[in-house]
Amino acid sequence: MPRGKFVNHKGRNRHFTNPEELEEQRRQDEERRQWRKNKGQDTDSDEDEEDPKAAGGNKSKKSSDSESESESDSDSETEGKAKGVEHLIPVENPNRVQKKAKKLSQLNESLAQASPKPELSRREREQLEKQKAIANYQKLHAAGKTDEARADLARLAIIKQQREEAAKRRDDEKKQKEMALKQKTEQTQKALGKRA
Template sequence: MPRGGKKGHKGRSKQFSNPEEIDRQMRAQREKEENGGEEPENSSESDKESSDDEDCEQKRKGVEGLIEIENPNRISQKNKKVPELEASAPKELSRREREEIEKQRAKERYMKLHLEGKTEQARADLARLAIIKKQREEAAKKREDLRKEKEVEATKAKR
């Protein structure tokens, strides 16, 4: 059975804009912004027709044409070019950015001191390494002594 029962669906059918129409409107809007609201002289007939349609949509009923209401929530987004963004970028860093930079610098200073062996952790690491080296040297000497003893016993057994 259809969506609305026996009588059918009562709502409006959806209308989709075709891509060419959207492109045409976008081009007309860009040209209007570039020329400061003036209509371009060398635009094609189709662009002029679409701009006429837009003028009809912009005409307001009754008193709306006389009163201009500025809604702060309805701000049109203007695309900024990269040089404009860089020029208008604030020179001051935010608190989070400053803290992040300070943290990185502190970490770099600590690593530098650590590599030089001036921090307590570096001293503890070096002491631990010295103990481990000493233990390994002793173990290597014991292995060497055992190997020599085995060689001596092997030469005695052959005789």
């Protein structure tokens, strides 16, 4: 801890008030308040007189002054006393927001009208549009209405036709082989049958 002319408040020891001292101070304040209340009821003209129980005479005088000021402020508020030229010129501040009491039904309506959907950012909007476009394209593609789907269907038709032709050829070849085999067996049977 530096010793010198300039001492920082952070290096000093901290002082905590005792709870007993706080309680005593609160009790004394309460006694003063009671004394002022009794004194105010007895004589209204001697408000500036000091409290005989108070240790600091200036403090009690200041507190009684502030109390009388607060009383006069409350009186002026009830009367609605205007400040300055307010009573001469009607002035309305356009920036002043006056709170108005709303009914529960009006609150529900205003909440419903406020924003049914939250505003989306540009990226989110683009992503949603892209997803919708992809779903729409897949739907049209399944229905065969897109160019790519038509080309695929044409290709499939050509492949199907080629496979059918290949299947016919295989059947024909199979039949020819069977015929050839039959003829061969007949010839061998004839040849064997004649010899036997």
